[in-house]
Structure formats: structure tokens, C-alpha cells
Amino acid sequence: MKPLLDILLVDDDQVDCLAMSRFAETRCLPYRLHIASSLAEARSRLQTGRFDLAIIDHNLGDGTGLELLHELQDIPAIVLTGAGSEEMAVEALRLRAGDYLVKDPERRYLTLLQPTIERTVARRWTERELRKYTTALEREIAQRTLAEEQLQQHRAELAHVARLSTLGEMGTTLAHELNQPLCAISNYARGGLRRLQTGAGHEGSLHEALKQIALEAERAGGIVRRLRDFVRKRGPRKSTADINEIVQNVVQLVAFEASRRDIAIHLNLAEGLPGLLADSIQIEEVILNLLRNAFEAIEGAQVAQRQVRVVTERGGNEVRVAVHDSAAGLPADLGERIFEPFVTTKPDGLGVGLSISRSIIESHDGRLCPIPGSLGGAASQFTFRSRREARAHVA
Ligand SMILES: Nc1ncnc2c1ncn2[C@@H]1O[C@H](COP(=O)(O)OP(=O)(O)OP(=O)(O)O)[C@@H](O)[C@H]1O
Ligand SMILES: [Mg+2]
Helix, strand or coil, rough: CCCCHHHEEEECHHHHHHHHHHHHHHHCCEEEEEEEHHHHHHHHHHHHHHHHHHHEEEEECCECCHHHHHHCCCCCEEEECCCCCCHHHHHHCCCCCCCEECCCCCCCCHHHHHHHHHHHHHHHHHHHHHHHHHHHHHHHHHHHHHHHHHHHHHHHHHHHHHHHHHHHHHHHHHHHHHHHHHHHHHHHHHHHHHHHCCCCCCHHHHHHHHHHHHHHHHHHHHHHHHHHHHHHCCCCEEECCCCHHHHHHHHHHHHHHHHHHCCEEEEECCCCCCCCCEEEEHHHHHHHHHHHHHHHHHHHHCCCCEEEEEEEEEEEEEEEEEEEEECCCCCCCCCHHHHHCCCCCCCCCCHHHHHHHHHHHHHCCEEECCCCCCCCCCEEEEEECCCCHHHHHHC
């Protein structure tokens, strides 16, 4: 059996109301009609009752039925208009009435009553269901976006911590790098002072000393700036990048550490590589992680040959970057697990270097994986699409 519909009938014509009630009764239609003969009465009924549908006459003694459409909230409505008032009917539909019926003196419109009511109620039900699903879907999307943002944030925090720990370990390098320009500044300044005191200084020589002091100070500033950029917390920022330049920056950063450990770094950098759309600092971080792993592996393996090779090359639409070392190779028992966070075989390792590096490369639509090494030890390679390819992919 169909559920009984509570219908609010708003009409000041009592004969029409009676006709509609009779029609519903004699046909045994599943309707319970609640009659309001004015706008005011309809409003008060809406305050207290719950209705499945409203049928509203357009012309009421105290206003137009259209005024009520705004106040129905989620109740679907059918508007009754007189013959020849199609414009009003269109206006009613614009105001979100579900349908309209045109009253005629013979009340033939009553035969259309039931299908119109059923259609209007069914449409509203579908709308409601759709809205429910849309809301659920939107909530789900919002939750996923939030989770993704939190994951990104988490990765960024982890990367920052890893960078800070790298910086800590690079303390000796930093001190050495900064010491050179500072010594030079001190020497030029002392020389200038001595010349001034002995009266041997002429304008030309002092000018040269001051120029050198300025140059060395800029060099020291550059070192600090590079490190500050490297450690600073910041969101990803992609721009056109030259991979060989990135490799050379990192190699400069670790050059002192390599020589202290007696490790030779060889560069095989292909010429004429296409530009990349990449976040240079993040890519520096990946190469730094791979180089540090190589250094630590050589240290741990105590091999006679102490070498690392960085290779850049083109392969089809890709640019490839690989770091090879002459240590003992990757731990066979760990397999792919070395890319999981906190997996480490080192007493002081965090085990995050490779997992951060992989997520950085994946956020650049690339891949990071082990390849056969050319120096007897391990080798890791990452790939990128060239800038043009990356743009085409985004588009
Ligand atoms: N070049 C390599 N040769 C041999 N083993 C390696 C090499 N690179 C990585 N591994 C292995 O993979 C593990 C995980 O490396 P990962 O860089 O993620 O962490 P970690 O170096 O141990 O610590 P962290 O990088 O956080 O300081 C290492 O502990 C090591 O066992
Ligand atoms: Mg590491």
C-alpha cells in the first residue's frame, strides 16, 4: 500500500477545495488534504504541521501563492493558475515550484491531479537522494583531500628533519667551506692595515685589497645562502631546471666530506640534456641522500676502491640520473624494503633517506629504483620526463 501523503491545499475558493477533496475521496487516492484558505492560515499551518506536498492557488485573498514558495523549504509544490495565466506558471517554476495545473471551469484539471502529484513528489525524492549522495561524496572528497594534505605536510616535516640532520653531519664541511673566505678576508684586511701603518699603502693596492675582501665576503654569503635555502621549510616549487647544474651544486656541497673520507667522485654528465620541470632544492636533496648513502656504504664496507660515480643521460623522452658506488651492494635480505620509512641497517640511521627521495621523485612523476651498479657496489637511478613532456602530461 502506498504511504498516505499529507498535502497542504492553499486555496480561498471553497468550492474548488471541496471538489478536490471529493475527487480524492471517491478515487480512494492516498491523500490527506489539509486546507488553508489564506496565505496567513497556510503560514501558521506550515509552522505546526509536516507536509509532503503543497498545492497552492495563485490568487489568494491576502496575497499571491508565489510568496509562499520561498517559505516551503524542502516541501515540493504545485501551483494552481487560472486559464490564460501561463506566464504566472512559468514564474512559479522559476521560483522552484515542482509543477503547475491550470484550473478550468469544468475542473478537468482534477484528472491530471494524481499523475502531477506523483511526478512532483517522486522528483523531489530523487533530488533529496541525489543531494544526500552528493553531500556524502563531497564529505568523502574533503576527507581524502585533508588526509592527502596531512600526508604531504608529514612528508615535508620529515624531509625537513632529515635535512636538518644532514646539515648537522655537514658541520665540518660548513666550517671548512666558510673558513676559506674568512681567512682570505682576514689576510687582505691585515695586509691593508699593515700598508696603512707603514705608509707603504697606495690607493691602488688598498683598492685591490678592499675588492678582494668584498668578493670573499660575497662568497661566504653565498655558502650560507645555499645552506639556508637547503634547510629552509618551504612548499614544493617547480620551475625549469638544469639537472647537470643541480648535480654540480650538490657535489660542491659534499666535496670536502668526500675528500675527508678519501672518496673520489666522478661525474659523467651528458651534454645537451633537455630542461626539467622540477623543484631544484628537492632534487638536490635526493642526490644528496644517494651520495650520503654511497659514502656511508663505502665507509662501512671498507673496500680498497673508494669511488662514486654520478651519471646523467638521456633515454627516449626521459632524463636519467644515477649514483653508483664501489661498496658491497644493497643488503639482499631487505629487497624493496629499503624504500620504506625507518628501515635502516645503520646504528645512527633514521632510515628515511630513500623513502623521502622516492616520494619526491614520484611527486615529479618519475621513478627511483636500484639498477645494476657499474663500480661493483650499489646504484640507484631516478628518471624524469623532460620539461616539454612534463607539460604535455599536465595538459
Ligand atoms: N649505496 C648503498 N649501498 C648499500 N646499502 C645501501 C645503499 N643505500 C641504501 N642502502 C641501504 O638502504 C637502507 C635505507 O637507506 P636510507 O637512506 O633510507 O636510510 P639510512 O641511510 O639508513 O638513514 P638516513 O638516510 O635516514 O640517514 C640503508 O640503511 C642501507 O642498508
Ligand atoms: Mg640514507
